[in-house]
Amino acid sequence: MKLSKTMFSLVISTTLSVTAMADEPIQPVQAASGINTAQAELGKKLFFDPRLSRSGFISCNSCHNLSMGGTDNLTTSIGHKWNQGPINSPTVLNSSLNIAQFWDGRARDLKEQAGGPIANPGEMASNHEIAVKVLQSIPGYRKDFEAAFGTEHIDIDKITQAIAEFEKTLKTPDSRFDQWLKGDKNALNETELAGYQLFKETGCTACHYGEAVGGSSFQKMGLVQPYKTENKALGIYALTKNEADRYKFKVPTLRNVELTYPYFHDGGAQTLSEAVSTMAKIQLGKDMPQDQVNKIVAFLKTLTGEQPQFTLPILPPSVDNTPRPEPFK
Amino acid sequence: MKLSKTMFSLVISTTLSVTAMADEPIQPVQAASGINTAQAELGKKLFFDPRLSRSGFISCNSCHNLSMGGTDNLTTSIGHKWNQGPINSPTVLNSSLNIAQFWDGRARDLKEQAGGPIANPGEMASNHEIAVKVLQSIPGYRKDFEAAFGTEHIDIDKITQAIAEFEKTLKTPDSRFDQWLKGDKNALNETELAGYQLFKETGCTACHYGEAVGGSSFQKMGLVQPYKTENKALGIYALTKNEADRYKFKVPTLRNVELTYPYFHDGGAQTLSEAVSTMAKIQLGKDMPQDQVNKIVAFLKTLTGEQPQFTLPILPPSVDNTPRPEPFK
Numbered sequence: 001m002k003l004s005k006t007m008f009s010l011v012i013s014t015t016l017s018v019t020a021m022a023d024e025p026i027q028p029v030q031a032a033s034g035i036n037t038a039q040a041e042l043g044k045k046l047f048f049d050p051r052l053s054r055s056g057f058i059s060c061n062s063c064h065n066l067s068m069g070g071t072d073n074l075t076t077s078i079g080h081k082w083n084q085g086p087i088n089s090p091t092v093l094n095s096s097l098n099i100a101q102f103w104d105g106r107a108r109d110l111k112e113q114a115g116g117p118i119a120n121p122g123e124m125a126s127n128h129e130i131a132v133k134v135l136q137s138i139p140g141y142r143k144d145f146e147a148a149f150g151t152e153h154i155d156i157d158k159i160t161q162a163i164a165e166f167e168k169t170l171k172t173p174d175s176r177f178d179q180w181l182k183g184d185k186n187a188l189n190e191t192e193l194a195g196y197q198l199f200k201e202t203g204c205t206a207c208h209y210g211e212a213v214g215g216s217s218f219q220k221m222g223l224v225q226p227y228k229t230e231n232k233a234l235g236i237y238a239l240t241k242n243e244a245d246r247y248k249f250k251v252p253t254l255r256n257v258e259l260t261y262p263y264f265h266d267g268g269a270q271t272l273s274e275a276v277s278t279m280a281k282i283q284l285g286k287d288m289p290q291d292q293v294n295k296i297v298a299f300l301k302t303l304t305g306e307q308p309q310f311t312l313p314i315l316p317p318s319v320d321n322t323p324r325p326e327p328f329k
Numbered sequence: 330m331k332l333s334k335t336m337f338s339l340v341i342s343t344t345l346s347v348t349a350m351a352d353e354p355i356q357p358v359q360a361a362s363g364i365n366t367a368q369a370e371l372g373k374k375l376f377f378d379p380r381l382s383r384s385g386f387i388s389c390n391s392c393h394n395l396s397m398g399g400t401d402n403l404t405t406s407i408g409h410k411w412n413q414g415p416i417n418s419p420t421v422l423n424s425s426l427n428i429a430q431f432w433d434g435r436a437r438d439l440k441e442q443a444g445g446p447i448a449n450p451g452e453m454a455s456n457h458e459i460a461v462k463v464l465q466s467i468p469g470y471r472k473d474f475e476a477a478f479g480t481e482h483i484d485i486d487k488i489t490q491a492i493a494e495f496e497k498t499l500k501t502p503d504s505r506f507d508q509w510l511k512g513d514k515n516a517l518n519e520t521e522l523a524g525y526q527l528f529k530e531t532g533c534t535a536c537h538y539g540e541a542v543g544g545s546s547f548q549k550m551g552l553v554q555p556y557k558t559e560n561k562a563l564g565i566y567a568l569t570k571n572e573a574d575r576y577k578f579k580v581p582t583l584r585n586v587e588l589t590y591p592y593f594h595d596g597g598a599q600t601l602s603e604a605v606s607t608m609a610k611i612q613l614g615k616d617m618p619q620d621q622v623n624k625i626v627a628f629l630k631t632l633t634g635e636q637p638q639f640t641l642p643i644l645p646p647s648v649d650n651t652p653r654p655e656p657f658k
Contacts, residue, residue: 048396057407062386067377067644074656078386082411084657259646262653271649307643314636315396317588320600324591327403328413 025205026213028178029094029255029305032171038148043166045144045313046159051134053124055080056325060117060163064092066308069259070170075267076231080125087233088267091260093308094253096168097212103249103265104236105218110164115156128156134323135159140316172256172305180302188302195299198292203284213254213303221247221265224285227278231266258301272297354534355542357507358423358584358634361500367477372495374473374642375488380463382453384409385654389446389492393421395637398588399499404596405560409454416562417596420589422637423582425497426541432578432594433565434547439493444485457485463652464488469645501585501634509631517631524628527621532613542583542632550576550594553614556607560595587630601626 046052050059063077063085064070070091072078077085087103099105101113117123118131135141135154142152149158177196179187188196199205208214218236221227227247236245249265257263262270269275276296280288288296318324375381379388392406392414393399399420401407406414416432428434430442446452447460464470464483471481478487506525508516517525528534537543547565550556556576565574578594586592591599598604605625609617617625647653 050394050397050401055407056403057391057401065379067642068379069646072379072386073647074385074654078384078656082656261647270653273649309640311638312641313396317398318402318590320602324599325403327407327411 024181025200025209026177026181027211028181029171029173029175029211031173032096032169035169036148036165038144039162039165040169041166042141042144042148043162043164044310045141045315046135046163047166048313049315051315051318051322051325052118052126052131052159053080054126054130054325055124055327057327058124060092060114063089063117063123066092066170069093069256069307070095071260073261075262077123079123080121083122085122087231087265088262090252091256092167093170093172093260094212094215094255095170097171097210097253098215098250099217100250103233104238105250106239110167111160114160114163114167130323131159132156134318137322138316138318144316170308172307175255175303175305177299177302178305188299191295191298192302193299195295195297199296199299202280202286202288202292202296204279204296207251207283208254214251215253217251218248219251219283221249221282223283225282227264227282229264229266229268231268233265235265254300254303256304256307258304272300276300353510354529354538355506355510356540357510358500358502358504358540360502361425361498364498365477365494367473368491368494369498370495371470371473371477372491372493373639374470374644375464375492376495377642378644380644380647380651380654381447381455381460381488382409383455383459383654384453384656386656387453389421389443392418392446392452395421395499398422398585398636399424400589402590404591406452408452409450412451414451416560416594417591419581420585421496422499422501422589423541423544423584424499426500426539426582427544427579428546429579432562433567434579435568439496440489443489443492443496457488459652460488461485463647466651467645467647473645499637501636504584504632504634506628506631507634517628520624520627521631522628524624524626528625528628531609531615531617531621531625533608533625536580536612537583543580544582546580547577548580548612550578550611552612554611556593556611558593558595558597560597562594564594583629583632585633585636587633601629605629 047060050056050062052059058080063072065072070093072089074089076087077089079085090103095101096110101107101110102116107113107116115128119127132154141154145154145158146152148162176187207217207219210216221235233249234246235248237243237248257272261272262268263272263275269278273293276293277288280286280293376389379385379391381388387409392401394401399422401418403418405416406418408414419432424430425439430436430439431445436442436445444457448456461483470483474483474487475481477491505516536546536548539545550564562578563575564577566572566577568574586601590601591597592601592604598607602622605622606617609615609622
């Protein structure tokens with residue numbers, strides 16, 4: 001008798017929770033699946049390897065620092081010879097959920113993205129030929145490529161494939177908000193829940209929806225009021241030259257947003273409070289009272305999920321004939 | 330009968346091995362012990378935290394990269410605003426064994442060392458006051474300092490103490506050479522053993538001895554023949570103004586030397602072969618034939634120990650009132 005009561009309430013609670021989730025514009029982050037482990041392990045090393053840059057100093061992790069929410073927490077990034085980057089580094093966390101990569105979506109997927117910074121003169125300032133030559137010279141990497149791809153022959157396609165495969169592992173499930181979504185009503189407090197209600201009622205979920213709470217669409221920055229910035233990025237317009245695409249950027253994910261400051265494509269908002277207030281104004285035409293802003297900020301902080309947990313990779317050493325970095329040339 | 334034979338040979342082999350070790354100028358790396366875990370865990374975060382630099386981009390790990398033998402594998406390091414450092418970054422691995430820190434030994438110990446780069450305008454370019462202010466503002470760090478020191482009150486003394494405590498954990502036991510030292514005769518092949526004999530006979534162990542195979546004394550670079558370099562470092566002379574100290578540097582450890590290229594205080598030798606050949610010539614007055622150099626190099630590569638294994642630390646996020654980095658000011 002006791003057993004069937006428990007079973008009954010389990011059925012009820014599962015049904016309720018599924019119903020609740022089906023009604024919500026945000027879905028829980030799913031753990032990464034279908035990963036090629038050998039490729040991801042190789043990709044992890046490559047992600048941390050500054051030898052992919054001309055200087056030997058900058059790795060993927062320099063600007064997408066996995067100790068810091070997959071970002072550099074800088075307004076815009078530092079590149080080769082301290083070049084000031086044109087745009088804020090988006091987080092690599094949950095980036096496999098993005099509709100496309102880069103703020104203007106110019107890379108179709110993570111693999112295509114990974115080749116960009118390596119060869120960008122203002123970022124890692126190497127090129128694909130040198131990157132291949134460096135890795136091909138290193139016995140430890142030849143072994144890893146053999147394990148991951150069945151051949152010691154290294155090319156940029158395999159390099160970017162491995163990095164992308166590692167990046168696919170960088171999902172952050174089990175945030176407090178996701179626990180709530182899955183039915184744990186105590187996972188959020190009243191303020192946070194009120195913040196979520198406001199988030200929906202105000203219209204934030206028009207763009208920030210889905211598993212990544214964003215990342216699924218492009219939207220004009222300054223939809224209702226123009227956004228004031230000295231940043232020169234033009235959004236998709238730079239690719240299409242279509243006037244309607246001016247200042248249209250990929251909607252960023254809000255997962256782990258507590259960790260990914262500063263905000264916007266220009267890194268112009270230092271705090272979440274500032275970001276929420278500005279968004280309400282320029283995207284939705286609302287002067288949001290500070291107490292409402294605070295509630296939404298409280299909600300947003302519940303989107304911090306489990307950060308990637310892995311052992312710092314040890315990189316295979318260069319050998320005598322490995323091309324050396326040129327940091328000061 | 331069989332048992333006692335085994336026991337007898339065990340006794341013999343233990344005795345032999347102890348005798349052998351007692352006769353050797355090099356001792357096995359001991360695992361780190363007596364570590365304050367809470368301080369070391371905090372220190373690990375600080376070691377990886379670029380917010381200790383003015384730019385928010387450079388951490389201890391930037392130049393003492395634990396994925397790359399505790400070095401940056403650059404001739405001389407890159408500092409704030411891409412400043413070219415004056416000297417090659419020594420490895421942080423096994424650095425607790427050093428007689429003193431920095432190439433000229435100007436810091437007594439790891440704790441004293443750790444304060445240097447933070448405030449060096451050409452390195453991390455922050456200062457101790459700002460570093461304290463940044464950390465003190467971050468709730469996650471206040472909690473960590475409370476756990477490590479029993480107080481949330483942060484000062485530079487505790488910051489450097491925690492970093493030093495983490496660095497003490499960075500020992501690399503169980504290299505193949507250490508396995509051989511401990512009695513496993515199959516741990517080295519003939520070439521490597523011949524290299525070790527040559528290493529001793531040639532006189533390398535006059536300076537490169539002990540647990541760290543170096544790090545225990547200071548020696549003039551260019552003892553027999555002057556060392557040619559454009560590097561301006563003067564060694565201990567810069568501190569003592571004593572003519573006998575000109576170009577006298579701390580003898581570097583050879584532990585993990587396969588990983589810590591390029592070599593010498595000026596990073597002037599790109600390969601181990603070049604380094605051994607130059608050392609033989611300028612320190613010992615010997616023109617060493619290449620086949621002997623090769624054997625010594627083979628031996629040196631057996632000094633690569635177990636690299637530090639730990640989970641990449643997740644850093645506590647800054648909050649609204651945390652002073653922001655200034656990378657481009």
